[in-house]
Amino acid sequence: MKLYEFAPTRSIRVRWTLQELGVNFEAIPVNLMAGEHRRPEFLEINPAGKVPALVDGDLVLTESVAIVLYLAEKYPDKGLLPRDLRGRAEANRWLLFTTTELEQPLWRIARHTALYPEDKRLPGEVALAREDFKAMAEVLEKHMHERQFVVGDSVTVADFVAAYTLDWANEIHLLDGFPRLLAYMKRMYDRPHAAPRIAQAFVGLKAKA
Incomplete structure (x- = not known):
């Protein structure tokens, strides 16, 4: 799976879910500040030009809540959705x-x-x-x-x-x-597999700049 993300955004929800599930994924940064979400190659993935986007085989999924629900349903044994x-x-x-x-x-x-x-x-x-x-x-x-x-x-x-x-x-x-x-x-x-908080994500972006 590939996760197209920009660290401080609602991408955090998807990264958090993936980390809690313990599944392998490739993180692909999309720098919104540099306008990378408007590039043709990304617009082919999400015509709305927004992150996150998840690519799982031939499935391309956008909208963070839709993605986390898909992941929870894909791995039902992990218990991230109630079964009843x-x-x-x-x-x-x-x-x-x-x-x-x-x-x-x-x-x-x-x-x-x-x-x-x-x-x-x-x-x-x-x-x-x-x-x-x-x-x-x-x-x-x-x-x-x-x-x-x-x-x-x-x-x-x-x-x-x-x-x-x-x-x-x-x-x-x-x-x-x-x-x-x-x-x-x-x-x-405080959960061991939690994603970074928004402030931490911004600090990380500045460190990479």
Whole structure:
């Protein structure tokens, strides 16, 4: 398998899953800052020009959540997805909650503070997105009461997706007042096969520059 990645991005979710599974893969860096995601050879892999992308034989798969679900299903003996219908439904529920209710406000903040040209940034949108994130983070904070994992009694890909998203939020100081989420995130990243945190990934990029 080949993983096309850019270290600080949602590529982390896929790398984390691969490392937890203990399977061999080839990591192929795609430097977004150098515009490598817009090169024709990469656009053949993902016409959207985004990472991560996974190539497994003749399968080319994009979208980080789709990739981690594929990997968990490919190696069912590793237990990264519940095997019962109800457990899988709960895993899907929290994967979707994370990517819609938590991640989308973070994207809005990123767009209006860094990604959009300055003349298109809306400070009011940033304030609203912060409120939206905190309201949904409170939902997950309550859910994590007396829980070690998002779903069930063992780690699943829902945890890798959630932990990365919470790390992103923590980078912009949105987890103040959410002690369970902070403790949960730290617990996940303390796992022996965890991927680097976002800040570590950026440090690694600077070291290679």
